[in-house]
Amino acid sequence: MIPSTPADQKPKSIPRAYSHPGLPEPADKNYAVIGKSKPKIDAREKVTGQARYTADLKFPNMLYGKILTSPHAHARILSIDTSEAEKIPGVKAVITHKDVPTLKYGIAPARWDENIFCIETVKFVGDKVAAVACIDEETCYKALKAIKVEYEVLPAVLDPLHAMDADAPQIHPEYPLNKNTEIHQNFGDVDEAFRKADYVRTDFFIGNRTYQAPLEPHTATSIWQDGKLTVYSSTQSPHYFQYYIAREFGLPMGNVRVIKTYVGGGFGGKLEPTGLEFGGAVLARLTGRPVKMFYDRAEMFAHNRGRHRQYMKLTTGVNADGRILGVHADFIMDGGAYTSLGIASAYYAGAMLTLTYDFENYRFDMNRVYTNLPACGAQRGHGAPQPRYAFEAHLDNIAKELGIDPMEIRLRNARKPNTITPNEFVVNSCEMVACLEQARDLSGWADKKGKLPAGRGIGVATGSFVSGAGYPIYRTDLPQAAAMIKVAEDGTAATLYTGATDIGQGSDTVLCQMAAEAMGYTYEQMKIVAADTETTPHDFGAYASRQTLMSGAAVKEAGEEVRKQLLDMAGEMLGLPAEQLDVRLGKISAKENPETALSFEEAARTFFVKKGPLMGRGSYAPPKLGGKFKGAPVGTSPAYSFAAQVSEVEIDEETGVVTVLDVWDVHDCGQVINPALLHAQVHGALYMGMGESIWEEVRFDAKGKIQNPTLGEYRLPTALDMPRVHSSLVPSYEPAGPWGVKEVGEGATLPTMGCFRNAIFDAMGVSVNSLPLTPEKVWAALREKRKANGEDVWDPLACECFLE
Amino acid sequence: MFLPDFDYYAPESLTEAIGLLMQLGPSARVLAGGTDILVKMKSGLLAPSALVSLKNLHELRRIRWDADRGLVIGALATHNEICNSAVVQERFLSLAEAAHKLANNQIRNRGTIGGNLVNAIPSADLPPILIALGAYVTLKGSDGSRTLPVECFFTGVSRCALEPEREILTEVVIPPQETTGSTYLKFGLRQSGALAVVGVAAAVTMEGDVVRDARICLGAVYKTPTRAIQAEQILVGKRWNNNLLEEAGRAAVGCCLPISDIRGSAEYRRDLVRIFTRRALKCAITKGHV
Numbered sequence A: 001m002i003p004s005t006p007a008d009q010k011p012k013s014i015p016r017a018y019s020h021p022g023l024p025e026p027a028d029k030n031y032a033v034i035g036k037s038k039p040k041i042d043a044r045e046k047v048t049g050q051a052r053y054t055a056d057l058k059f060p061n062m063l064y065g066k067i068l069t070s071p072h073a074h075a076r077i078l079s080i081d082t083s084e085a086e087k088i089p090g091v092k093a094v095i096t097h098k099d100v101p102t103l104k105y106g107i108a109p110a111r112w113d114e115n116i117f118c119i120e121t122v123k124f125v126g127d128k129v130a131a132v133a134c135i136d137e138e139t140c141y142k143a144l145k146a147i148k149v150e151y152e153v154l155p156a157v158l159d160p161l162h163a164m165d166a167d168a169p170q171i172h173p174e175y176p177l178n179k180n181t182e183i184h185q186n187f188g189d190v191d192e193a194f195r196k197a198d199y200v201r202t203d204f205f206i207g208n209r210t211y212q213a214p215l216e217p218h219t220a221t222s223i224w225q226d227g228k229l230t231v232y233s234s235t236q237s238p239h240y241f242q243y244y245i246a247r248e249f250g251l252p253m254g255n256v257r258v259i260k261t262y263v264g265g266g267f268g269g270k271l272e273p274t275g276l277e278f279g280g281a282v283l284a285r286l287t288g289r290p291v292k293m294f295y296d297r298a299e300m301f302a303h304n305r306g307r308h309r310q311y312m313k314l315t316t317g318v319n320a321d322g323r324i325l326g327v328h329a330d331f332i333m334d335g336g337a338y339t340s341l342g343i344a345s346a347y348y349a350g351a352m353l354t355l356t357y358d359f360e361n362y363r364f365d366m367n368r369v370y371t372n373l374p375a376c377g378a379q380r381g382h383g384a385p386q387p388r389y390a391f392e393a394h395l396d397n398i399a400k401e402l403g404i405d406p407m408e409i410r411l412r413n414a415r416k417p418n419t420i421t422p423n424e425f426v427v428n429s430c431e432m433v434a435c436l437e438q439a440r441d442l443s444g445w446a447d448k449k450g451k452l453p454a455g456r457g458i459g460v461a462t463g464s465f466v467s468g469a470g471y472p473i474y475r476t477d478l479p480q481a482a483a484m485i486k487v488a489e490d491g492t493a494a495t496l497y498t499g500a501t502d503i504g505q506g507s508d509t510v511l512c513q514m515a516a517e518a519m520g521y522t523y524e525q526m527k528i529v530a531a532d533t534e535t536t537p538h539d540f541g542a543y544a545s546r547q548t549l550m551s552g553a554a555v556k557e558a559g560e561e562v563r564k565q566l567l568d569m570a571g572e573m574l575g576l577p578a579e580q581l582d583v584r585l586g587k588i589s590a591k592e593n594p595e596t597a598l599s600f601e602e603a604a605r606t607f608f609v610k611k612g613p614l615m616g617r618g619s620y621a622p623p624k625l626g627g628k629f630k631g632a633p634v635g636t637s638p639a640y641s642f643a644a645q646v647s648e649v650e651i652d653e654e655t656g657v658v659t660v661l662d663v664w665d666v667h668d669c670g671q672v673i674n675p676a677l678l679h680a681q682v683h684g685a686l687y688m689g690m691g692e693s694i695w696e697e698v699r700f701d702a703k704g705k706i707q708n709p710t711l712g713e714y715r716l717p718t719a720l721d722m723p724r725v726h727s728s729l730v731p732s733y734e735p736a737g738p739w740g741v742k743e744v745g746e747g748a749t750l751p752t753m754g755c756f757r758n759a760i761f762d763a764m765g766v767s768v769n770s771l772p773l774t775p776e777k778v779w780a781a782l783r784e785k786r787k788a789n790g791e792d793v794w795d796p797l798a799c800e801c802f803l804e
Numbered sequence B: 001m002f003l004p005d006f007d008y009y010a011p012e013s014l015t016e017a018i019g020l021l022m023q024l025g026p027s028a029r030v031l032a033g034g035t036d037i038l039v040k041m042k043s044g045l046l047a048p049s050a051l052v053s054l055k056n057l058h059e060l061r062r063i064r065w066d067a068d069r070g071l072v073i074g075a076l077a078t079h080n081e082i083c084n085s086a087v088v089q090e091r092f093l094s095l096a097e098a099a100h101k102l103a104n105n106q107i108r109n110r111g112t113i114g115g116n117l118v119n120a121i122p123s124a125d126l127p128p129i130l131i132a133l134g135a136y137v138t139l140k141g142s143d144g145s146r147t148l149p150v151e152c153f154f155t156g157v158s159r160c161a162l163e164p165e166r167e168i169l170t171e172v173v174i175p176p177q178e179t180t181g182s183t184y185l186k187f188g189l190r191q192s193g194a195l196a197v198v199g200v201a202a203a204v205t206m207e208g209d210v211v212r213d214a215r216i217c218l219g220a221v222y223k224t225p226t227r228a229i230q231a232e233q234i235l236v237g238k239r240w241n242n243n244l245l246e247e248a249g250r251a252a253v254g255c256c257l258p259i260s261d262i263r264g265s266a267e268y269r270r271d272l273v274r275i276f277t278r279r280a281l282k283c284a285i286t287k288g289h290v
């Protein structure tokens, strides 16, 4: 949510330290259920193949739908003729922009710029033009082929660095110069800081366009019956889907039910409804039958909403001892054809740079530009990982120039707990120093730095991420999360109802552990109903690493309400005041005299007989966070995780191949609920960061068509490419989180790219200033260096050719 | 991404299969593991009217050692069958290793050596080592069979000497030989499931430190897998050392004409040819097995 008040004035000087009023750290952390590696609640269904994903669902009379997309990056639609398609047997509906609402939509309210189907122009290869519903998938392809669209091809904007040129083609007439989001933020006095600095340095880096590539393709099945629309979807947020689908069709939210099934990964790409939901709903209404729509792998790449490519210029002024005095970040990001979540991505790109190191003066300039390429959005770590790569690389350049050890310069600048960033983020718990020290010690930094054999190098980088965004994506006063717990009549089970969205990361498991802990119950007796807008209470879903803290806070409150009612009843039954009773793992006992005991089941059953259902309710709204300047809400959070990574690499000096040998990730993520799941998140986040560091990039040809929309050519690393991963934690307690929790799901993606770059820099003394750090780029950099050193470098283009 | 309509046959004998091909006309195709042809059909590059599956021709699966002819590999042997075969490992371990470097486990379970050759893409992993080891193929048609060195089998990108409307590739034979060492090195952009950016196979016959014979074959850097004859000539009759191998590597670059594509620039590929030719030679010379 971006308030529209133009308030880019220099803010008053803000306090830099404070103390948080939240819950104090408990002396006794003898928890019964949390802090333990309980098995995932859905592990059995998943490993046995019983789990039903959206694509597995079948309904009587169900039709299949597919979308016709644009073959051109930028073109005017002259005519669409669907008559031939309609004649094909088995085709039940063919729709274009004439058959659907023309209200523009988008996940970010400040820029609703998408239509269900293009009206005048198509804006990227893959833009939605029409859709069909047919009795089977095969007929869909025949029907799509039979739709005749006449285009007038227009010049396209494919290079984001020229999107703002005066003579560049205009993509959206409403947004001149193809400017989608323009940011100018200024905190403190950067110019003055640079004047005072002993050393000021500027570096330029380029990121890469990457895609989330979840294993499960996007799928939605829509049923529109008696004025009510039901959508089964592979979604990260039933709530945002419900909200935006209801808005598009003018339906009350109560008549739109969005149900998440099992989801095979999202990583940010399934946060917003797509043509599958919007087009599918219309097709379901027109045909009166359920319609199942899905993207195949190439269509997923075209729909995209993956990582923005950023062009990043960084200038930093430091003291002779390496203390950072001021930073200026000047970025451009390639947004693609639509906004998606890109406004937030653009703000995040700069906002998150102030977290891991403490400095006072900061300026952030950004232009997110429209191009005729697939729209970018939020991908694990949101806008932050590429700027983090740039900054960590920049900092190593500075350290090298000043002759300071990279670990040391980070320790000198590391943020401390109970501080405030220049852009007014309140940081409570922060073990940045401890993370760095532990990563240093575990990796054997002192024995390795500068002492490794030729071709080997070691690098360090940091990261920090929000534990839930302080404000939802659209402006609303709804609480962030809510939960309900219903205890079964005989007390032998309890069901947690939550809108929180398990997309594979394990929130169902973690929240059931939290519910059981708060109730005094066992995890094994917990059931869960989640992420169905009709049966479960509101929650914004899985993004911004929010659920453990935010949904968890609501669950804790619901559990505590159950516990209170249960102990009141037990008190009545035992003739003791409730305050003298305790309940743990389903056993109620008197604190003073543990022999006086009663089971959870007995008390719960009696409660039901006497008073009706035993239920608990909870909700969570964060305090008001952040400053008053434009864009201030983005990056606010009740709590921030911190991480340090060290990696050791080996480089083939001839081919440029980088082999990552070991990575040590040390995390400050507060109280851990499920250690096994936590380390799995670190591995997964690190894996994604790794992929973006060395392997992954979506590439386009000269006409804006994706060259590698397959898992064969969009190379995610494989198990064989993984280094040894050492995931470790520092003790930490977060006063703003239930039991002291913070995020972990995205944080470990942040340091990796910079960490690898720095390890390569250490090994070879060459800097690769763009992602991914491919073997060919390392090879080229090494050759440049040898040439610069006056070495004789053999030229493979100038050799004798024996072929005729 | 949907298979177009086609007729499907699964004949019980080779004669029947060849008969079907003749009868069905030029737009029928043989189906082996399907890892190439089905992908092409799904993406609309190919729309054969009929597929003749070889799955019932069990005799084409066999891998055996024949004292006279050498290692005889049925066209339907899968990559995993080749790399796990005891006789392949014993006689030509380098071929087993090359098969293991191909694609990923799922593809290796289905893809066949026959398909790998007939598909004839420049980056295929088996041709370089087969050429370096002097292998030949048997092509069977209605009026008999012919044999052809693998080296002469490829005629262009996705083109080979097999006449698809009347011939079936039945076996690949590696003759007994005096080769003392061989290897295939693949440079792909990840450890599994990546096509070769450059592939180099080398086979050498050593007499002490002296190179008596050398065969080098390059993959992914020309329209077909290609011998690096000039590089071989540098070696023959000489006592090997690192400088000699580097010289051969440089000469090998003159024997190829790589393109620039999303997997690598021509310049990079050429330097990789030099590096991997040198490394492959060293490996073949020093590792002591074929």
Ligand SMILES: Cc1cc2nc3c(=O)[nH]c(=O)nc-3n(C[C@H](O)[C@H](O)[C@H](O)COP(=O)(O)OP(=O)(O)OC[C@H]3O[C@@H](n4cnc5c(N)ncnc54)[C@H](O)[C@@H]3O)c2cc1C
Pocket: A712, B029, B030, B031, B032, B033, B034, B035, B036, B037, B038, B039, B054, B075, B076, B101, B102, B103, B104, B107, B110, B111, B112, B113, B114, B115, B116, B117, B118, B119, B123, B124, B125, B126, B162, B167, B168, B169, B170, B193, B194, B195, B196
């Ligand atoms: C994800 C993926 C990764 C891959 N990676 C690699 C790799 O790393 N290296 C590599 O070399 N290849 C790779 N391939 C290509 C492919 O898997 C191999 O070339 C495989 O060996 C093909 O064999 P097949 O049996 O599946 O052929 P098919 O698809 O069945 O057939 C391919 C062609 O050969 C013809 N054909 C097959 N057998 C015969 C026969 N006996 N006689 C006459 N014609 C025949 C068919 O008609 C067809 O035209 C990859 C493929 C995929 C899908």
